[in-house]
Amino acid sequence: MKTKVHHPEQSKTRRCDDLIPLFIEKGVMKKVKIGEANSLIVDAKGMYDVMINAYNENGITMYTPFGS
Numbered sequence: 065m066k067t068k069v070h071h072p073e074q075s076k077t078r079r080c081d082d083l084i085p086l087f088i089e090k091g092v093m094k095k096v097k098i099g100e101a102n103s104l105i106v107d108a109k110g111m112y113d114v115m116i117n118a119y120n121e122n123g124i125t126m127y128t129p130f131g132s
Contacts, residue, residue, distance in 0.1 A: 082129035090114045
């Protein structure tokens with residue numbers, strides 16, 4: 065099986081949580097409680113579409129959540 069190498073230093077530069085407001089605004093993510101746990105419900109296809117559009121329009125990625 066081929067796998068990609070995980071680079072811990074590069075991973076530290078990811079700012080995925082900064083994308084949560086965008087996903088909520090676009091209606092592809094909801095904050096909910098499941099039992100006592102704060103949780104996020106995600107429409108995976110919708111999230112993908114939002115990210116492709118955000119990248120094409122503003123250069124938004126998990127490394128540049130406010131655009132490039």
